[in-house]
Amino acid sequence: MRWRERAAPVGVGAAAVAAAILLSGVLLGLGGYAPLDAGRALLGGAFGSADAFFSITLVRSVPLLLTGLAVALAFRAGVWNIGAEGQLYAGAIAGVWVGLLGAGLPAWVLGPSVLVAAALGGAVWALVPALMRLRLGVGEVITTILMNFLGIHLAAFLVHGPLQEARGVFPQTDQIDPAARLPVLLSGTRLHVGFIVALLLAVGLSLFLRRTRLGFHVRAVGASRDAASVAGRIDARRVTLVAFLGSGALAGLAGGVEVAGVTYALYEGLSPGWGYTAIAVALLARLEPMAVLATGVLFGALESGAGAMQRDAAIPAVWVIAIQALIILAVLALDQLRRRGVGGAASV
Amino acid sequence: MSEVELVLFLEASVRLGVPLALAAMGEAITERSGVINIGLEGSLIAGALGGALGALAFGGAGMGVLMGALAGLAVALVFAGFAVGLGTDQIITGTAITLGGLGMTGAIYQARFGVTGTALTLPTLAPVPMPVLADVPWLGSALFAQAPTAYLAYALAPALWYFLFRTAWGLELRAVGEHPDAAQAAGVRVRWVRFWATAFGGALAGVAGAHLALAHAGTFAENMSAGRGFIAIAVVVLGRWNPPLVLLAALFFGAASAFQFFLQALGLDLPYQLFLALPYLLTLAALAGWVGRSRAPAALAQAWPNAG
Numbered sequence: 001m002r003w004r005e006r007a008a009p010v011g012v013g014a015a016a017v018a019a020a021i022l023l024s025g026v027l028l029g030l031g032g033y034a035p036l037d038a039g040r041a042l043l044g045g046a047f048g049s050a051d052a053f054f055s056i057t058l059v060r061s062v063p064l065l066l067t068g069l070a071v072a073l074a075f076r077a078g079v080w081n082i083g084a085e086g087q088l089y090a091g092a093i094a095g096v097w098v099g100l101l102g103a104g105l106p107a108w109v110l111g112p113s114v115l116v117a118a119a120l121g122g123a124v125w126a127l128v129p130a131l132m133r134l135r136l137g138v139g140e141v142i143t144t145i146l147m148n149f150l151g152i153h154l155a156a157f158l159v160h161g162p163l164q165e166a167r168g169v170f171p172q173t174d175q176i177d178p179a180a181r182l183p184v185l186l187s188g189t190r191l192h193v194g195f196i197v198a199l200l201l202a203v204g205l206s207l208f209l210r211r212t213r214l215g216f217h218v219r220a221v222g223a224s225r226d227a228a229s230v231a232g233r234i235d236a237r238r239v240t241l242v243a244f245l246g247s248g249a250l251a252g253l254a255g256g257v258e259v260a261g262v263t264y265a266l267y268e269g270l271s272p273g274w275g276y277t278a279i280a281v282a283l284l285a286r287l288e289p290m291a292v293l294a295t296g297v298l299f300g301a302l303e304s305g306a307g308a309m310q311r312d313a314a315i316p317a318v319w320v321i322a323i324q325a326l327i328i329l330a331v332l333a334l335d336q337l338r339r340r341g342v343g344g345a346a347s348v
Numbered sequence: 349m350s351e352v353e354l355v356l357f358l359e360a361s362v363r364l365g366v367p368l369a370l371a372a373m374g375e376a377i378t379e380r381s382g383v384i385n386i387g388l389e390g391s392l393i394a395g396a397l398g399g400a401l402g403a404l405a406f407g408g409a410g411m412g413v414l415m416g417a418l419a420g421l422a423v424a425l426v427f428a429g430f431a432v433g434l435g436t437d438q439i440i441t442g443t444a445i446t447l448g449g450l451g452m453t454g455a456i457y458q459a460r461f462g463v464t465g466t467a468l469t470l471p472t473l474a475p476v477p478m479p480v481l482a483d484v485p486w487l488g489s490a491l492f493a494q495a496p497t498a499y500l501a502y503a504l505a506p507a508l509w510y511f512l513f514r515t516a517w518g519l520e521l522r523a524v525g526e527h528p529d530a531a532q533a534a535g536v537r538v539r540w541v542r543f544w545a546t547a548f549g550g551a552l553a554g555v556a557g558a559h560l561a562l563a564h565a566g567t568f569a570e571n572m573s574a575g576r577g578f579i580a581i582a583v584v585v586l587g588r589w590n591p592p593l594v595l596l597a598a599l600f601f602g603a604a605s606a607f608q609f610f611l612q613a614l615g616l617d618l619p620y621q622l623f624l625a626l627p628y629l630l631t632l633a634a635l636a637g638w639v640g641r642s643r644a645p646a647a648l649a650q651a652w653p654n655a656g
Contacts, residue, residue, distance in 0.1 A: 031455075031456075031459055032459075080439050082386075082439075082443060128632075132632075132635070132636055136636055138635050138636060141384075141386065141439055142578055142581055142582050142585075142631075142635070143632060143635065145575070145578045146575075146578065146579075146582070146628045146631055146632050147632075149574075149575050149625070149628040150625055150628050150629060150632075153621045153622075153624050153625035153628070154621075154625070156621045156624075157619055157621035157622060157625070160619055160621060161619050161621075273447075276443070276447055279440065279443055279444075280444075280447075283440065316454065316455045316458035316459060318450075318451050318454035318455050318458065318570075319451065319455045320451070321447055321448070321450060321451030321454070322447075322448050322451035322452045322455060323451075324444075324447060324451070325444045325445065325447040325448030325451060326448065328440065328441075328443070328444035328447070329430060329436075329441065329444050329445075329448075332430060332434070332436035332437065332440060332441060332444070333430060333434055333436065335436075336434045336435060336436050337434070
């Protein structure tokens with residue numbers, strides 16, 4: 001029975017992905033495209049060569065892994081953080097800022113400082129909706145979404161204004177100091193150390209949730225806030241604050257790792273919506289940090305494949321956003337049907 | 349600021365407030381039934397594209413508005429099928445619907461008009477000045493020389509208030525949003541009510557999107573809804589789920605969006621990204637200042653029957 005319980009979520013996940021892919025194939029066909037060509041281009045772009053896999057798919061998956069972990073932590077605690085996108089931008093801004101200011105410092109100081117600053121930036125961005133919920137009773141769904149728009153516009157303002165590159169031509173910052181950049185992990189590819197950071201954090205978050213007292217409190221409050229407060233004598237407000245800040249820090253780190261490992265500068269439109277994709281990543285992983293490793297890479301592959309699909313099969317890359325939405329809906333629907341059919345325990 | 353600029357500012361405030369008002373009044377009805385539709389943004393952008401394609405296909409903005417309403421309705425029906433029919437989590441379902449709406453409209457637009465996107469010129473939904481009223485100084489031309497969608501918003505505010513608080517159906521709808529179990533026991537079909545309340549909200553959001561494309565921008569652009577669906581949900585809170593108050597709150601936020609014209613008229617040379625951020629900032633501030641004094645429907649965002 002135990003084995004079946006463990007395998008069922010994987011089955012639901014695989015079925016959801018299959019259903020979403022089938023349905024998008026049908027939709028593509030209705031739109032007058034050739035679905036098989038699209039699939040071939042997508043797979044080729046994601047896995048077709050070592051370069052495609054290591055330099056595009058895995059590189060693309062790093063911010064998705066980190067924001068996916070951010071969403072998983074928040075949702076586990078019953079915090080509806082839809083704001084990973086804004087927290088990512090806040091982290092990228094803080095990281096680039098430190099990377100520019102700290103020029104001249106040795107790499108072993110500056111490199112970690114950039115990442116710490118990014119995590120703090122993301123946490124600060126999450127603090128606003130956290131305080132609004134805890135002090136004022138304003139639900140976090142809308143406030144975290146509004147903070148996304150503020151983060152995106154703040155980044156746009158900075159790269160057009162105070163932080164614009166010295167030449168003042170392009171809407172981007174100067175490149176951060178070489179000492180601030182993340183080293184490449186595999187020579188000959190663009191895969192950087194941020195991937196290892198994400199792996200370690202997934203393991204760390206998994207251990208935190210399973211093995212620590214606070215992690216248990218997070219799960220208890222997420223399962224039932226009232227029961228945790230009354231029966232478990234858990235300080236639910238403190239747990240909520242921890243989940244907000246931890247989630248924001250992880251999402252902020254995603255922004256910091258992206259600027260320190262890939263772009264070396266802050267741009268307008270740095271993220272193609274990773275903070276939203278992260279919701280699909282986390283849900284498909286059933287909010288399990290270790291499973292996020294798999295789903296994050298899957299969505300990274302989807303994104304890198306989408307570029308190839310647009311190039312080789314002339315299918316707009318934005319299709320991938322629709323596929324992500326389909327995957328979320330398929331997970332929700334299959335879960336609901338399974339719950340009704342089997343009458344078993346809820347798994348999220 | 350001269351008188352001419354003030355009049356322009358007021359006119360722009362109403363023009364930008366109308367889509368918020370339509371979407372938010374629809375969402376107020378949806379939420380009164382106990383459903384929060386975060387997918388409103390998806391209905392809005394679908395309405396904008398549906399409005400644009402409809403206006404092009406039928407050569408008139410009126411048909412565009414109708415097609416926009418249908419597109420918004422279709423998106424809301426998908427949401428309702430999952431969140432009301434299957435009882436999936438409303439927040440996550442709504443987020444997926446918004447993502448899907450933005451993705452699908454982008455894909456359809458690019459498939460039709462190319463990846464780079466041609467600048468689309470649409471038949472516009474022209475202002476229809478109301479006789480006499482439009483001649484009232486300042487506010488007259490701002491309020492009563494608008495596109496027909498604005499008059500729809502003005503008319504809906506009292507009509508929806510009457511529906512909610514003075515009719516039997518309105519009472520049933522509110523009962524479903526407050527105590528679905530009790531409503532069910534009294535013979536109200538909970539899921540049926542929630543389904544239609546959600547569909548209505550989606551259709552109005554579709555009209556709001558069509559207004560954006562046809563009366564405001566005169567074109568369609570990807571992501572042109574720019575978070576208005578989310579601001580509309582905040583406007584519902586600020587308007588305390590009461591249609592006339594929601595209309596007033598929406599017009600206030602229209603003014604916030606039009607504020608950049610006002611500041612430019614003052615000759616302040618501030619970066620435009622700050623103006624763009626202003627509506628979101630004001631929405632946050634307003635939620636922080638106001639929300640404690642309003643109470644949401646008791647069963648809002650809860651699946652029914654409880655999935656347990």
